[in-house]
Amino acid sequence: MSSVQRASDMRRHEKAWGWVFVAPITLQILLFCVAPVAIAIVAAFTNWNVIKGTYDFVGIDNFVEFLTDKKFWVASANTLFMLLPIPFYLVLAVLFAIGCHRNTPGSKLFRVLFFLPYISSIVALVVMWKWLFNYEYGLINQTLRAWFGIQGPNWLGDPAWIKFTIVLMIVWKMIGISSIYILAALKNIPGTYYEAARLDGAGPIRSFFSITLPLLTPVLFFLVVIGLIGSLQTFVEVQLFTTDGGRNYSAATITYYVWQKAFVSNEIGLASSVAFFFGLVILAVTLFQFRLSRRWVYEGE
Amino acid sequence: MRTRTAAVALIAAATLVLAGCSGGGSGGQPGDHKITFMGWGSPQEVSVFKDLIKQYEKKYPGVKVDYISVPAADFPTKLQTMIASKKVPDVFYLTPENVMPYAKSGIIADLSDYVSDNEIFDEKNVWPNAINMYRYDGTDPGKGSIYGLPKDIGPFALAYNKDLFAKAGVTPPAAGTPWTWDEFVAAAKKLTSGSGNDKVYGSAPYSLESAVWSNGADWLNADHTKVTVTDQKFIEALQWVADLGLKEGVVPSSEEESSLGSFQRFLDGKIGMMGIGPWSQGQFWDEAKFDWDIMPWPVSPTTHTQATWYGGIGFAVGKNSKNLKDAENLAAFLAFNEDAQKTNMEKGQAIPNLIDMAKGDYLKMDKAPANKEEFLRIVEDYGRRATQTYTYNSEWFTLFNTDVASVMLGEKSAADYVKQVQPEMQELLDKGIAEQGK
Numbered sequence: 231m232s233s234v235q236r237a238s239d240m241r242r243h244e245k246a247w248g249w250v251f252v253a254p255i256t257l258q259i260l261l262f263c264v265a266p267v268a269i270a271i272v273a274a275f276t277n278w279n280v281i282k283g284t285y286d287f288v289g290i291d292n293f294v295e296f297l298t299d300k301k302f303w304v305a306s307a308n309t310l311f312m313l314l315p316i317p318f319y320l321v322l323a324v325l326f327a328i329g330c331h332r333n334t335p336g337s338k339l340f341r342v343l344f345f346l347p348y349i350s351s352i353v354a355l356v357v358m359w360k361w362l363f364n365y366e367y368g369l370i371n372q373t374l375r376a377w378f379g380i381q382g383p384n385w386l387g388d389p390a391w392i393k394f395t396i397v398l399m400i401v402w403k404m405i406g407i408s409s410i411y412i413l414a415a416l417k418n419i420p421g422t423y424y425e426a427a428r429l430d431g432a433g434p435i436r437s438f439f440s441i442t443l444p445l446l447t448p449v450l451f452f453l454v455v456i457g458l459i460g461s462l463q464t465f466v467e468v469q470l471f472t473t474d475g476g477r478n479y480s481a482a483t484i485t486y487y488v489w490q491k492a493f494v495s496n497e498i499g500l501a502s503s504v505a506f507f508f509g510l511v512i513l514a515v516t517l518f519q520f521r522l523s524r525r526w527v528y529e530g531e
Numbered sequence: 532m533r534t535r536t537a538a539v540a541l542i543a544a545a546t547l548v549l550a551g552c553s554g555g556g557s558g559g560q561p562g563d564h565k566i567t568f569m570g571w572g573s574p575q576e577v578s579v580f581k582d583l584i585k586q587y588e589k590k591y592p593g594v595k596v597d598y599i600s601v602p603a604a605d606f607p608t609k610l611q612t613m614i615a616s617k618k619v620p621d622v623f624y625l626t627p628e629n630v631m632p633y634a635k636s637g638i639i640a641d642l643s644d645y646v647s648d649n650e651i652f653d654e655k656n657v658w659p660n661a662i663n664m665y666r667y668d669g670t671d672p673g674k675g676s677i678y679g680l681p682k683d684i685g686p687f688a689l690a691y692n693k694d695l696f697a698k699a700g701v702t703p704p705a706a707g708t709p710w711t712w713d714e715f716v717a718a719a720k721k722l723t724s725g726s727g728n729d730k731v732y733g734s735a736p737y738s739l740e741s742a743v744w745s746n747g748a749d750w751l752n753a754d755h756t757k758v759t760v761t762d763q764k765f766i767e768a769l770q771w772v773a774d775l776g777l778k779e780g781v782v783p784s785s786e787e788e789s790s791l792g793s794f795q796r797f798l799d800g801k802i803g804m805m806g807i808g809p810w811s812q813g814q815f816w817d818e819a820k821f822d823w824d825i826m827p828w829p830v831s832p833t834t835h836t837q838a839t840w841y842g843g844i845g846f847a848v849g850k851n852s853k854n855l856k857d858a859e860n861l862a863a864f865l866a867f868n869e870d871a872q873k874t875n876m877e878k879g880q881a882i883p884n885l886i887d888m889a890k891g892d893y894l895k896m897d898k899a900p901a902n903k904e905e906f907l908r909i910v911e912d913y914g915r916r917a918t919q920t921y922t923y924n925s926e927w928f929t930l931f932n933t934d935v936a937s938v939m940l941g942e943k944s945a946a947d948y949v950k951q952v953q954p955e956m957q958e959l960l961d962k963g964i965a966e967q968g969k
């Protein structure tokens with residue numbers, strides 16, 4: 231056999247083994263990700279209702295129905311509100327990561343403490359927060375009463391405050407994981423840049439804004455993208471903190487609206503159409519962010 | 532050689548992937564009839580059910596029951612999935628409001644013939660209202676064919692703390708002579724005392740149903756087609772309930788209610804009167820450190836009629852069950868078996884479904900409340916089924932409740948609120964009726 235022949239034989243065998251290794255995960259993605267999404271997209275154009283047993287094509291009726299539903303727009307406004315925590319926890323995470331990087335006393339302990347919420351069961355976190363923010367007996371209101379003599383608001387019941395409480399919880403939850411990413415990026419910045427800056431007479435603040443921040447933009451971009459995608463889909467907090475989306479639907483998000491339509495009203499077709507529409511919105515936002523990234527994300531040497 | 536290892540690897544990979552899918556199946560002899568029973572409940576209820584199932588299997592050898600207990604919040608989702616995959620359980624929990632949609636879609640079986648001719652119970656010995664909750668004649672719920680057997684019927688009665696009454700010098704009304712609303716408020720004022728951690732409230736937030744119905748109003752009209760919350764009598768009742776907190780100060784505010792529920796406050800001896808159902812008896816026997824009893828519901832001074840609600844869960848049988856007879860027998864066994872009824876009664880979970888046991892053994896039970904007859908009176912006499920269980924869906928009712936807190940907090944008057952909310956409620960009701968017609 232010639233060496234050319236042997237080489238292409240080996241190439242073919244390698245390819246075959248490549249397929250074998252990729253097969254299980256491809257199958258899993260096809261069966262459990264692609265297929266359900268395809269089914270949902272088809273269902274978005276039907277009046278699929280399991281209890282009534284209907285499954286007929288209704289064209290864009292579903293889309294008209296939810297776009298004219300007041301609850302949908304209230305939920306949309308609430309969902310936009312859930313984007314608020316992102317800048318706050320990113321700023322706090324950067325500050326915290328810098329503190330860890332410089333080994334400020336206590337940073338190792340706080341690193342663990344801040345990471346705990348992210349890995350804890352969301353149900354346990356909500357139960358804890360329900361007690362913290364309890365109107366009469368919660369720690370927060372008791373402290374306000376004892377130190378400042380004022381009665382704290384009804385954090386969980388008042389429509390004006392419930393969104394704020396959920397946002398607060400998201401900020402608290404995300405500081406830890408974000409700072410881990412940022413810390414890793416910080417450690418990757420070569421010390422030579424700082425040395426050069428110091429030689430040129432730059433103070434710490436100047437080096438932060440001219441060296442650290444620009445070099446952190448890739449990881450910040452990553453965190454903004456996934457933070458946006460995650461925050462827009464807030465659901466568990468709403469379901470666990472409130473019944474029926476809060477007074478006047480004040481806490482309900484789009485994902486909550488989808489869940490209600492699918493599992494409380496049994497309207498799976500309508501729920502699929504909302505989910506499909508919302509998926510497209512998130513996709514558009516993400517693509518827009520990628521476009522925008524060319525302006526502000528440092529691409530490397 | 533290489534193809535063989537590749538084939539083995541592929542099969543192993545495929546198995547790993549398919550492990551993501553779920554399967555089913557349980558033990559039993561071949562030739563046994565297998566039926567599934569799905570429901571929810573507290574750990575005590577679940578263990579009581581497991582005992583009952585063992586008794587059923589002993590009585591009917593050759594039938595194996597697969598009991599699936601699901602948390603209550605996940606039950607509707609799981610049931611929906613099973614219906615969609617055509618694996619409807621043979622016996623499953625059914626709420627009265629689901630009788631109409633499920634019966635219309637052919638999901639649950641008509642049990643009328645079984646009820647009139649079976650070996651487990653006598654139709655005449657069961658509370659009529661308990662069975663009526665699961666009737667549907669094709670147009671209206673509450674009459675016609677039977678689609679479920681009652682697990683229990685739960686009358687909502689007004690309990691009171693005898694010790695607090697004695698301390699405040701209040702005499703409770705005798706059975707059969709209810710207070711009017713004014714007398715109720717006067718008593719509640721006497722019972723309300725203290726402040727801060729020692730605060731005692733005369734009453735828990737009052738049942739809106741009792742107030743509205745007693746005043747001669749309702750959320751819907753008689754044939755459930757019009758939303759009647761703008762009726763003057765409805766507004767009066769709603770405002771009266773709100774004023775108990777806003778003007779008279781005898782009930783906890785919404786914020787206090789969300790901080791610590793009235794149920795717990797009552798158990799702590801900090802509330803004079805509160806609505807309860809028979810399901811709470813067990814907990815009261817264990818935890819209440821005071822004497823308590825039940826009084827007749829107060830009446831509106833204009834009509835002097837008593838009213839309150841009763842509710843319940845039933846057992847439905849899947850229409851396409853492969854072992855229909857066994858499933859029907861299981862449903863009846865769980866609903867009416869005498870030992871089961873006695874256990875429920877003695878554990879303080881429910882009043883018996885069987886009339887002779889309720890009027891006999893239950894009344895003779897030597898445990899609080901002394902005025903057990905009130906429960907029975909509600910079931911037989913002045914109790915009513917909740918209005919929202921009569922319609923195809925209750926979205927109009929959910930809308931009403933979504934901001935009724937604004938009335939209770941004094942942000943809006945009852946009149947303004949109902950005027951604002953009635954058109955939207957009517958829209959949702961009309962949509963539901965249209966769905967029903969399809």
